[in-house]
Amino acid sequence: MAAVEVRNGYKYYGSKSNPKIVLNHLNMNVMRGSIYGLLGASGCGKTTLLSCIVGQRCLNGGEVSVLGFKPGQPGSGVPGSRVGFMPQEIALVEEMTVKETIFYFGRIYGLTDERIREKFKQLKDLLQLPPARQMIKECSGGQQRRLSFAAAMIHDPELLILDEPTVGLDPMLREKIWEFLVETTRNSKLAVIITTHYIEEAKQANCIGLMRNGVLLAEDTPTNIMIKFGTQSIEDAFLILSQRQGNEDDLQEMLNNSNQQALPTSALPAEVIDTHEPQAAPEKPPLPYEEPLNENRKRIFFTTKGRIKALMTKNFVQLFRQPSGIIFMLLFPIIQLSCFYLAIGKTPTNLELGVYSGEVSSYSECFDDKLITVYQANDSCHFNKLSCRYIRELGDEVATRKYYSSEEDALKDAKRAVTVGYIHFAHNFSSSIFTVMEDGIHASDGAVDHAELSVHIDMTDQQVAYFMQRKLRDKFSSFMHSVVKDCNVSSAVVELPVQFQEPIYGSPDIEFQQYCAPGVVMTMVFFLATLMTAAVFISERMDGIWDRTLLAGVSATEMLWAHLLTQLIIMALQSFEVIMYIGIVFDTYNKGDTTTLIGLLTLTAFCGMLFGLFISVFCKSHTEANFVATGAFYPMIILCGLLWPLESMPRFLQDLVMVLPFTIPSISARNVIEKGWGITNDKVYNGFLVMAAWTIIFFVLCLIGIRRKA
Numbered sequence: 001m002a003a004v005e006v007r008n009g010y011k012y013y014g015s016k017s018n019p020k021i022v023l024n025h026l027n028m029n030v031m032r033g034s035i036y037g038l039l040g041a042s043g044c045g046k047t048t049l050l051s052c053i054v055g056q057r058c059l060n061g062g063e064v065s066v067l068g069f070k071p072g073q074p075g076s077g078v079p080g081s082r083v084g085f086m087p088q089e090i091a092l093v094e095e096m097t098v099k100e101t102i103f104y105f106g107r108i109y110g111l112t113d114e115r116i117r118e119k120f121k122q123l124k125d126l127l128q129l130p131p132a133r134q135m136i137k138e139c140s141g142g143q144q145r146r147l148s149f150a151a152a153m154i155h156d157p158e159l160l161i162l163d164e165p166t167v168g169l170d171p172m173l174r175e176k177i178w179e180f181l182v183e184t185t186r187n188s189k190l191a192v193i194i195t196t197h198y199i200e201e202a203k204q205a206n207c208i209g210l211m212r213n214g215v216l217l218a219e220d221t222p223t224n225i226m227i228k229f230g231t232q233s234i235e236d237a238f239l240i241l242s243q244r245q246g247n248e249d250d251l252q253e254m255l256n257n258s259n260q261q262a263l264p265t266s267a268l269p270a271e272v273i274d275t276h277e278p279q280a281a282p283e284k285p286p287l288p289y290e291e292p293l294n295e296n297r298k299r300i301f302f303t304t305k306g307r308i309k310a311l312m313t314k315n316f317v318q319l320f321r322q323p324s325g326i327i328f329m330l331l332f333p334i335i336q337l338s339c340f341y342l343a344i345g346k347t348p349t350n351l352e353l354g355v356y357s358g359e360v361s362s363y364s365e366c367f368d369d370k371l372i373t374v375y376q377a378n379d380s381c382h383f384n385k386l387s388c389r390y391i392r393e394l395g396d397e398v399a400t401r402k403y404y405s406s407e408e409d410a411l412k413d414a415k416r417a418v419t420v421g422y423i424h425f426a427h428n429f430s431s432s433i434f435t436v437m438e439d440g441i442h443a444s445d446g447a448v449d450h451a452e453l454s455v456h457i458d459m460t461d462q463q464v465a466y467f468m469q470r471k472l473r474d475k476f477s478s479f480m481h482s483v484v485k486d487c488n489v490s491s492a493v494v495e496l497p498v499q500f501q502e503p504i505y506g507s508p509d510i511e512f513q514q515y516c517a518p519g520v521v522m523t524m525v526f527f528l529a530t531l532m533t534a535a536v537f538i539s540e541r542m543d544g545i546w547d548r549t550l551l552a553g554v555s556a557t558e559m560l561w562a563h564l565l566t567q568l569i570i571m572a573l574q575s576f577e578v579i580m581y582i583g584i585v586f587d588t589y590n591k592g593d594t595t596t597l598i599g600l601l602t603l604t605a606f607c608g609m610l611f612g613l614f615i616s617v618f619c620k621s622h623t624e625a626n627f628v629a630t631g632a633f634y635p636m637i638i639l640c641g642l643l644w645p646l647e648s649m650p651r652f653l654q655d656l657v658m659v660l661p662f663t664i665p666s667i668s669a670r671n672v673i674e675k676g677w678g679i680t681n682d683k684v685y686n687g688f689l690v691m692a693a694w695t696i697i698f699f700v701l702c703l704i705g706i707r708r709k710a
């Protein structure tokens, strides 16, 4: 009875209009209880044929029947537990140990732990597996290959497909594996399809298929093939068949690879060379597919829970055994937050400010208390060297003062950027203040001008300039208050007729740091999750682990859920860590509910993770994924109002950015932290809604993409 039947198999890559034909009306029969050696030069289509048999790819034409079913048919167990597949690449998780790998595959195939232990013992002896606790990345290429073979065998499949299992193994072990396969197929219904570059070892197969350019040139027992072509070896027979097709380059390459000595073409008996071209098989009735049985379904569809558990364990092991994984997940947020809190929004220090006062001939006068006086005489308040008093009140807390004996020198240094600018007092500063106070609105323009503090600042460094302006103005205001107080005059005289009362929310000197902290934390957790997820998924796909797990019958949805659950746990931990860190170390206050904040941050990280997944589904390589993530990062940060008020954007842009993932959620987070609003406030829950909407959008897109690829 046939385990695998391929009829008129036709497969191409590329577009329909410009196809690259890989399987060209190929026919193949693999019987139960037999070994089928599939031989052919590199690139002839062996892997493609195997992938169509296991249901990883679909044929463009023709039919395949595997164990009586169409691959992929619900209930067929193909892909799934009825088939064992060892791909060409190693496709194992490097961070797992030998034992964990066997248990991982055993569990996703639905075996009990006891059965896995039994099988492990058996396969360990047979395949000389490395010690149970050895990590895969510490195994040699040959050891990894043997383990990969064991993983394909763990669940006693009915069909075993081995893509070059003996590459890199020593001859003794190769012989042992063949012996095992011969023995097992003889005593059971197991069907084995094996591709190999070592043509001679295929002599032990029950049937050989010689494949070239997408067609099977011959399919028979090794003995019959040699008899048919009158040769002493299978290589010679293959050479003859290849010559019939024309170019023998491919064959030569294969023979070289096989380390066997190729037979010179001149040595071939010319009379056996058949010039007949292989034809498409004549029309045959459709393959008799079986109806899936309920028992079959039961056998195949064991608990999703068990699989998800196995997948999640793998994900955690993979993440936490990589030092970079732990650093990325737990240390990066700390490093990034520390950078932010230490570097952003702090008061500038070590600035140098030029000072020129025309009132003094030497600045030592400014430090002689007897010279700086405010005194009453003739019902008036008189001043001496008030500029000195301001200079002293200014202190070094705003900037280090650098004294100049002329305004020209002060300007020169400011122009050379030695100082951030300079302040200048007129020679009659004190007397002008006296005049302005005495004469009030009748004071002359000259007196008003000379009673002013002149400030000349380098405005190219906007933040420093704004800081200096604010500080000098505030200091001047407090200085004037203290002067009029000494004169027993009401401070209302020097008060601006604008009074900023107690703020409705926040504090009078809200820092830039406080303003942008929620947005910074959100974007940080979002993009950390994005990058990590994209990296994990792309690596998994590139290493073949993703495909191998799918071939074990795990659905794309189950794999997706396992990843989502793993990440959700990590993201919740990360959000908790972030909030605790900024609260305890940087003393950041939160007037609202911490749980609401952790919830919003976890949702943000989850959304970032789905964005990473979305990128990984549509990008083929790490480089492409990094380009997309970096490309998305800057527009999202710039447009979310984190760096500059949204209100300054053109109207159409304001409407557009409102739907971006960070705009409304970072406002919501600020509303919780600064205003203490709760989740029931629409200006808080709308942030959750926006983030949830993006999460759903990315999830649906990922699901569509993954299902399409699967």
Ligand SMILES: Nc1ncnc2c1ncn2[C@@H]1O[C@H](COP(=O)(O)OP(=O)(O)OP(=O)(O)O)[C@@H](O)[C@H]1O
Pocket (backbone or CB within 6 Å): 013, 014, 020, 022, 040, 041, 042, 043, 044, 045, 046, 047, 048, 049, 088
């Ligand atoms: N995804 C793909 N897109 C386009 N072409 C592909 C794809 N996969 C394989 N091919 C091409 O199809 C041909 C057959 O590839 P396949 O991997 O099936 O060969 P093979 O016989 O298994 O080779 P090898 O022994 O080297 O593994 C090759 O020319 C290969 O370049």
